[in-house]
Amino acid sequence: MTDLTGKAAIITGASRGIGAAAARELATQGASVVLAARSHGEINAIAEEIRDQGGRAESVVCDVSHYRDLAKVIETCQRDFGSVDILVNNAGVIDPIARLADSDPDHWDKVVDINLKGVYHGLRAAIPVMQEQGSGVIVNISSGAATGALEGWSHYCATKAAVFSLTRCADKEYRNHGIRVVGLSPGTVATDMQISIKSSGINPVSQLDPSVHIPADWPARAIAWLCTEDAAEFAGTDFSIKNDEGRRRVGLID
Numbered sequence: 001m002t003d004l005t006g007k008a009a010i011i012t013g014a015s016r017g018i019g020a021a022a023a024r025e026l027a028t029q030g031a032s033v034v035l036a037a038r039s040h041g042e043i044n045a046i047a048e049e050i051r052d053q054g055g056r057a058e059s060v061v062c063d064v065s066h067y068r069d070l071a072k073v074i075e076t077c078q079r080d081f082g083s084v085d086i087l088v089n090n091a092g093v094i095d096p097i098a099r100l101a102d103s104d105p106d107h108w109d110k111v112v113d114i115n116l117k118g119v120y121h122g123l124r125a126a127i128p129v130m131q132e133q134g135s136g137v138i139v140n141i142s143s144g145a146a147t148g149a150l151e152g153w154s155h156y157c158a159t160k161a162a163v164f165s166l167t168r169c170a171d172k173e174y175r176n177h178g179i180r181v182v183g184l185s186p187g188t189v190a191t192d193m194q195i196s197i198k199s200s201g202i203n204p205v206s207q208l209d210p211s212v213h214i215p216a217d218w219p220a221r222a223i224a225w226l227c228t229e230d231a232a233e234f235a236g237t238d239f240s241i242k243n244d245e246g247r248r249r250v251g252l253i254d
C-alpha cells in the first residue's frame with residue numbers, strides 16, 4: 001500500500017502524459033499536490049478535478065527552464081501545504097528530433113534548458129527546504145536514453161545522461177541529510193511524446209508498435225511507490241520498470 005497522506009508534492013510537466021497521471025496518483029494516495037507546467041488551462045483543470053474528488057491541489061504556471069519559476073512553485077507549496085515533501089522533476093521534451101548535422105543549435109540549446117537545467121532548477125529550489133525539514137524525496141524522470149544512444153536523439157540522450165549524473169550527485173551530497181533522490185526509467189509510455197517519436201521515423205523506437213507502450217498510470221504508480229520507504233534502497237539509482245522485476249516490485253504485475 002502506497003500511503004502518502006499528509007505529504008505535499010510538486011509535479012513538473014503535470015499538464016499531460018506521465019506528469020498528469022502522477023499528479024492524480026499522488027493525490028489518490030493522499031498527498032496534496034502542486035501541478036506545474038506552461039499550459040495554464042490544463043493544469044488548472046486537473047487541479048480542479050482533484051479537488052472535486054476531495055483532494056488538495058493547486059496549479060502554478062511554470063517554465064522549468066527559468067529558475068525563478070521553480071522557486072515560485074516551491075514557495076506556493078510551502079505556503080499552501082506547509083512543506084515540500086516530494087518533488088517530481090518530470091517536465092521534458094524530445095522535439096525537434098534530428099540527426100546532429102541537421103539539428104538547429106538554438107533548438108538543441110532549448111532542450112538542454114528544459115531537460116537538464118530544468119531538473120537542476122528543481123533540485124536547487126527544493127533541496128534547501130528539504131534540508132531544513134530534514135526530509136524529502138525527489139524523483140527525476142529518466143529514460144533508457146540516459147545510458148543508451150539513439151539516432152536523432154543526441155539532445156535527449158545527452159540531457160538524460162546528465163540528469164542521471166545529477167541524481168547521483170544529489171544523492172551523494174544529501175543522502176545524509178534525510179533527502180532521497182532517485183531516477184525513474186519508465187520504458188516506453190503511451191503519451192504525446194511517443195506520437196512525436198513515431199512521426200519522426202528516425203531510429204528503432206519510432207518503429208515500435210504503439211501497443212507495446214505502457215499506460216501513463218504505470219510510471220505514475222511507480223513514482224508514488226518510489227516516494228515510500230519501501231523504495232529507499234534505490235536512492236541514487238535509475239529505477240527501471242521496463243522489465244518484470246521492476247514492475248513486480250512496484251506491484252504493477254503479479
Ligand code: NAP
Nearest residue numbers: 013015016017018037038039063064091092188189191193
Ligand atoms: P508529454 O506527454 O509530451 O508531456 C511533457 C510534459 O512536460 C508536459 O506536461 C509539458 O507541459 C511539460 N513541459 C515541457 N516543457 C516544459 C517546460 N519548459 N516547463 C514546464 N513544463 C514543461 O511527455 P511524457 O511522455 O509525459 O514525458 C514526461 C517525462 O517522461 C519526460 O521527462 C520524458 O523525457 C520522460 N520519458 C517519457 C517516455 C515516454 O515513452 N513517453 C519514456 C522515458 C522517459 P507544458 O507543455 O504544458 O509546459
